[in-house]
Amino acid sequence: MKTSDFAYELPQELIAQTPIEKRDTSRLMTLDKRTGTWEHHHFYELPDFLRPGDCLILNDSRVLPARLLGQRLPGGGACEVLLLIDRGEKTWECLVRPGRKMKPGTKLSFGGGELTAEVTAELEGGNRLVRFDYEGIFLEVLEHLGKMPLPPYIKEELQDQERYQTVYSKVVGSAAAPTAGLHFTPELLEKIAQMGVGIGYVTLHVGLGTFRPVKEDNIEEHPMHSEFCTIPQETADLINRTKAGGGRCICVGTTSCRTLESWAGEDGHMEARAGWTNIFIYPGYRFKVLDALVTNFHLPESTLIMLVSALAGREHTLAAYEEAVKERYRFFSFGDAMFIH
Template identity: 55%
Template structure:
């Protein structure tokens, strides 16, 4: 940012640990002056911001890319559809908890942040058809799991919806919409590890992580993924 350039922002609220929610207007210049937000374990700035983005992203707003979606290419999506896999999309602005470890010994005391989501009518209709026809619903990424389970928790039927997802999925959660998921290998003491443990069971997830470490799988954003079904 040059000496004569500035960005105007409105502070909406100040939360725990000094975290601020701010609003930037379309005229603020953030698109021109800002940089792609990256997780702390990526130390080199990307010359091409689209390198850290899914091929199907459309709306700006996330603080990070949904990492499981980074595995998909247009060719892979076409090959899946050719085999009869139906794809449906939601808008999800991934929030701060993607980076934030759980520091509390009791995870129920962890203050999870909300994430804005939108489920369009066509996606709600696709999920409803899949349910009626006995087909499985496979979510790509833990953040997508959270969105679908938020919709399933708040409504008896699968309907178009938008709002702030505040669901914290811990072991004992009863999954309503998701039959399986594709997810990367995550950092320890994260809410994401707790989510996959809630779905597949703690011991099974620990066994998968031991296998990943022994076989030298790659973790984190550009790492390997697993299908849990």
């Protein structure tokens, strides 16, 4: 299967640059995975498509304000550091700019010296190890000095950092938001729970690899990035009860989907697990536990549109995307949503 099989034409002006004013007023396309038929709705209508006895699984990862803007010392030249992975001992693996001026031994300052750092090593592939020095708790320093690491296709400055967090985000560690969840409000979640729909949480810390393009012509040759995920016992129990009772397991976002499918037994039985996953889902994959998916509209030729195509079929997916373009839906992280059932 070719990467080009998942291409589609998207006008630049349909890439959402800012969040919609009220989260759940975004549009919602429903897509029947069997017939390929779609309907146009709004996200606040999602409860109309849920049934008592279903369960909704959400990713409660919280985005780290991991983008630091500072100066190189001495001299004061500007620099940018993006935190990727905590390597312990106050050291993080980072993306840095300008790379050619950030050699090992380079000293850095952020927030007028509130946070200082030193580049300690250059890794294969160009990432750096950076050791930080600060007073107090690092996460609190980041909340004060860091900016949200918005995807490269968003050019606007984010006015309210919380709009790149889900309302249920809890466990800090993602480099990008699990964006399908951005549409939910506390009131909408409460309404869904009162219907008799079980709500469970998993944690998958989204890495920047989610934006990495598929460069191989043959998708099976793409090296999938790894991300850390956790399934608590109570969520595993909820899923098992739901399936035993004939309800549907509905994942919010490709991250929740990949977490469950990574650890589900062949018979769909879930157990509490934690670990790294590099599962790559594309057409031909047999879903073990997922029945339906809430998701955003994804980049052409991305691993995410391949996952959606595995669930709904490539032809159905591309036809729905063509309809979304025609109807001027908003695309990508701050864009509109689909419910594939």
